[in-house]
Amino acid sequence: MEVLLTKDDESEILRYLGYRGSEYGDEITNRMDKCIEIANKIANIRYTYKLFDLVYQDDGIEVVGGAFKLTGDSIRKHLKGAKRAAFMCVTLGRDFDSEIEKMMILDPAAGVILNAAGIAFVEKAADSLQKLIDETLSDGYHTGVRFSPGYGDLPLESQSDFIRILNAEKYAGVRLNASFLMSPVKSVTAIAAIER
Amino acid sequence: MDYFNRIRILDGGMGTELVKMNAPMGKLPEELNITHPEIIKAVHKSYIDAGSDVIYTCSFGANRYKCKDSNYSVTEIVKASVKNAREAVAESGRDVTVALSMGTIGDILEPFGNLKFDDAYDMYKEMMVAGAEAGADVLVLETQTDLLEVKAGVLAAHENTDLPVWVTMTFEPNGRTFTGTLVESMAITLEALGVDAIGVNCSLGPRELLDFVKRMRVVSSLPLIVKPNAGLPDPATGEYDLGAEDFTAQMKEFAEFGVSMVGGCCGTTPEYIKGLVDITKDKKPIKPEENRHSYLTSAREYVDITKVHVVGERINPTGKKVFKQALLDHDLDYVKEQAIEQVDAGARILDVNVGLPKIDEKGLMVEVVRELQSLVGTPLQIDSSDPKVIEAALRVYNGKALVNSVNGEDKVLDTILPIAKKYGAAVIGLAMNEEGIPSEAEKRVEIAGHIVEKCREYGIDTKDIYIDCLTLTCSVQQKEVRETLNAITEVKRRYGVHTVLGVSNISFGLPKREYINTTFLTMAMNAGLDLAIINPNNAAMMGAVDAYLVLDNTDIGAGDYVAKYAEIAALEKEQGITSKTVTVKKDKTAGTEESGGGLFEHILKGLKDSVAKDVEALLETKDALDIVNEELIPALDRVGEDFEKGKSFLPQLLASASAAEAGFNVIKEYMAKTKSGESISKGEIVLATVKGDVHDIGKNIVKTILENYGFTVIDLGKDVPPERVVEVTRERNIKLVGLSALMTTTVASMEETIRQLREAGLDCKVMVGGAVLTEEFAMQIGADYYSKDAKQSADIAKMIFEQGV
Structure with a gap:
């Protein structure tokens, strides 16, 4: 899976920076170019995914073979009764975190841009991962919109089940701390319905 | 165990076999040891029958972190796992070694996560003690990715059991683990720590791992272990791509290379192990020749001391007002900036000294080491006169460090050398003793000889001794300059040690010190200096080192020199023209x-x-x-x-x-x-990202802004316990505390921090910020102010300090 951040992603990066259409000059464009270049150099994109059957029950949606249930109304609405879903995890790797930290010390303006670039990058990587999953599906099936632990009323705590069933530590080097935050920070876990 | 008398066969995958036997795999397969011991024993037996000389217990994830929701305790599960393995061995009637398998804890070590080094140590200790009691023969840390976590485990093993320790790590195709640990760094560090055997497991297929094992052999003489997956997994199905025959064929190369132990990991079965028995029948491990290189390493980067390298001297408060103040204000960003600058300027090792009167040197040293090693790849040189500080730093140091320093006094040697040995560090030995620095070279060489002798007694290899023949000030002791240089040549010749020297003292009291410094440095290098402790930001000094490497025929073809200076020279030429125009402009504006x-x-x-x-x-x-x-x-x-x-x-x-x-x-x-004493500070503000939270970008933005409004920020960092916030606020009589939290899960600890500040009766205001907070929510948890962004935090601070609200 080859994913690169390009000039075209600038508007997305700006969005994460809370950009509201003001004027800016070289001091920002130069940093933006530099950050995109650095991002491509240091990102070590790793991913893993797995397809699971879902069984809808009163107290949640059972992930068959995963030994857990997805709870809350939001995920139920989001999946729209899909019988199967793709679980996925993708990360930019630990060096990305270190580079942001370094940059925040040396040049905070570039630091926040690199941070935003990281968010845009990992989302882009997740998009590519979905395309990759879609290629393995047949009969007109494809993956729907991503949904992550902590969205709506799907508890953030379910993050640990996502990480476990995906074996994300082994395949992507993603671990969770006791507050259910991921390391590397620039990582995404998500579920997407497999639908037609 | 003699690791070089025959190739030992390990076992294959456990999970694969459990699935095959239809074992009920819940969240924690290790519970099967208690619920279905017969299945576990059957797997062990199948491997023993296939020819395994060593079997791994089914205890990979049986640590306190991963077992937190289990009905069984860690000790129960671990003991059951050893019992099952022992029983399988007993029933087989063969002489098979039982190795207690321990995978990663699963939580994330500081500073990337909030698992404390000591907690990781305790978790491994708990498993190891139970395993040893139950009769395990060997402790094996496997599928590891974080060298520091491994170190916690190795120390736990050495300090609580007598069992041999093996370590295998999991590498990515780029030769690093997910956390960035480099193959060589792992081998160097673990050999220094006294581990019994090292190697690779899981990760990739045999073919992909061969290169890593060869690289380990270059830097380490330890017995090697190889336990690869059955090739690479198909991401869609999770199936591995190598059948038993192909796997065995690829494993042949390891047998020929001379490794001590071979086995299989994910996707391998008893059939694969049988194959290994066949290919190793007429092969033996190859014992490597003695390696005389001295290596220093962090987890990410190692330095082979075969030519002159620069040690950055800037992280040291001696004679530096701004640095002292930074330490007193706990301004770690300042220290980090110094580190990054020196590394960018070409330092390959960084000296770290944070000793100041009235400061908790030990606490600060540990913190600085932890932060620096996660930020820069450069190996560190731990610089302190306090053995407790040295030990605390070496304990959490992720790699093989250099200790600065011991001297020829027995009471110093007898205190520091055992510490250096235990933690696998190299040592700097100053060629002086209780009587001071001898003026003649020969006397200094004699003292060095005593240090070498003592190191030998404590088991520290001579190659890892760095003798400092000591620079004297030339304006005072001009004729002794030659003595230092002669001593450098002689200690190397006589003892085979390495040498190190701080250079800049040479020029005290003279004008144009740089002339004296660079020339002396060049003379010292020519006399045989290995490590030059200098300020790498000084271009002339770095230039002297780089030029010496060319003239000494070390930088062959001047490749490095040209790569570094061709561009700089061109740039200077260009800037020579433009800087003139800049000056003209500046005069106008x-x-x-x-x-x-x-x-x-x-x-x-x-x-x-x-x-x-x-x-x-x-x-x-x-x-x-x-x-x-x-x-x-x-x-x-x-x-x-x-x-x-x-x-x-x-x-x-x-x-x-x-x-x-x-x-x-x-x-x-x-x-x-x-103007000494006068301060431009508008007031002191404590900032902290609360306990449990490691996302501190928001806090760092606020810090940048506040500092530039002239406030002094005491930055406590991330994952800060409430008690620490209270303590610092009380000690420094702080009037404004800023707290940040990113997630709903960590806002609770923000509330707790505020509660503790109030309970302590401190006269301070609290402002809070973070993605999930709102004004209303902020008031609800007891904050005085909600700050929606960095700008607003500066407004709040101005209001409090300037208008005394």
Whole structure:
């Protein structure tokens, strides 16, 4: 899976920076170019995914073979009764975190841009991962919109089940701390319905 | 165990076999040891029957973190796992070794996560003690990715059991683990720590791992272990791509290379193990020849001391006012900046000294080591005169460090050397003793001889001794300069040690010190110096090192030299022309004394260098505090206003803040030189990202802004326990505390921090911020102020300190 951040992603990066259409000059464009270049150099994109059957029950949606249930109304609405879903995890790797930290010390303006670039990058990587999953599906099936632990009323705590069933530590080097935050920070876990 | 008498066969995958036997796999397969011991034993038996000489217990994830929801305790599960393995061995009637398998804890170590080193140690200790009691023969840390976590495990093993320790790690195709640990760094560090065997497991297929094992052999003489997956997994199905026959064929190369142990990991079965028995029948492990290289390493980067390398000397408060203040204010970012700068300038090792009177040197040293090793790859040189500080630093150091220093006094040697040995560090030995520095070379060489002798007694290899023959000041002891140089040559010749030298003392009291320093450095290198402790930011000193490597025929074809200097030379030529024009411009703008209009504009545009120059120029005509209040702050106010109105956005705000900071720094240095005691600080503010939370970008943005409004920020970092916030607030009589939290899960600890501050009866205001907070929510958890962004936090601070609200 080859994913690169390009000039075209600038508007997305700006969005994460809370950009509201003001004027800016070289001091920002130069940093933006530099950050995109650095991002491509240091990102070590790793991913893993797995397809699971879902069984809808009163107290949640059972992930068959995963030994857990997805709870809350939001995920139920989001999946729209899909019988199967793709679980996925993708990360930019630990060096990305270190580079942001370094940059925040040396040049905070570039630091926040690199941070935003990281968010845009990992989302882009997740998009590519979905395309990759879609290629393995047949009969007109494809993956729907991503949904992550902590969205709506799907508890953030379910993050640990996502990480476990995906074996994300082994395949992507993603671990969770006791507050259910991921390391590397620039990582995404998500579920997407497999639908037609 | 003699690891070189025959190739031992390990077992294959456990999970694969459990699935095959239809074992009920819940969240924690290790529970099967208790619920279905017959299945576990059957797997062990199948491997013993296939020919395994060593079997791994089914205890990979049986640690306290992963077992937190289990009905069984760690000790119960671990003991059951050993019992099952032992019983399977007993029933087989064969002499099979039982290895207690331990995978990663699963939580994340500081500073990336919030697992404490000591907690990781305790978790491994718990498993190891139970395993040893139950009769395990060997402790094996496998599928590891974080060298520091491994170190916690190795120390736990050595301090609590007598069992041999094996370590295998999991590498990515780039030769690093997921956390960045380099193959060589792992091998060097673990050999120094006294591990019994090292190697690779899981990760990839045999073919992909061969190169890593060969690289381990280059830097280490330890017995090697190889336990690969059955090739690479198909991401869609999870199936591995190598059948038993192909697997065995690829494993042949390891047998020929001379490794001591072979087995399989994910996807391998007893059939694969049978194959290994066949291919190793007439092969033996190859014992490597003695390796005389001395290596220093972090987890990410190692230095092979076969030519002159630079040790950066800047992380040291001695004689540096600004650095001292940074330590007193707990300004770790300042220390980190020094580190990054030196590494960028070419330092390959960094000396770290944080000793100051009235400071918790041990606590601070541990913190600095932890932060630096996660930020820069450079190996560290632990510099302290306090053995407790050295030990604490070496314990959490992720790699093989250099200790600075011991000398020829027995009482120093007998205290520090055992510590260095235990933690696998190299040592600097000063060629002096209780009687001082001898003036003649021969006497210094004799003292070095005593140090070498003592190191031998404590089991420290001579190659890992770095003798410092000591620089004396040439303006006072001119004829002894030669003695230092002669001693360098002689200690190397006589003992085969390495040498190290701090150079700059040579020129005290003389004008144009750089001439003396570079020449002396060059003479020392020619006398055989290995490590030069210098300021790498000094271009002339770095130039002397780089030039020496060319002239000494070390930098073959001057490749490195040209790569580094061709561009710089061209750039200088170019700048020689442009800098003239810059000067002309500067005279026109910043030179207008009454308005300082150029400065204002430069801050708005975020032009760091221009701002520094502007302020330097202004200082000639204007009072320092007036510059702050009449120039820098108004400019920042304007920047803040623009930000609020949407005329600029975050990176611009920060670029301007950094530019203003460059101006503040000029003023700080000026005041440190001219007016002692006077401070431009507008007040002290404590900032912390609360316990459990490791996302600190928001807090760091706020810090940048506050500092540039002239406040002194005591930055406690991330994942800060409430008690620490209370303690610092009380000690320093802080009036404003800023807390940040990113997630709903960590807002609870923000609330707890505020509660503890109130309970302690401290007269301070609390402002809070973070993605999930709102004004209302902030008030609900007891904060005084909600700050929606960095700009607002500066407004709150101004209100409190300037208007005394």
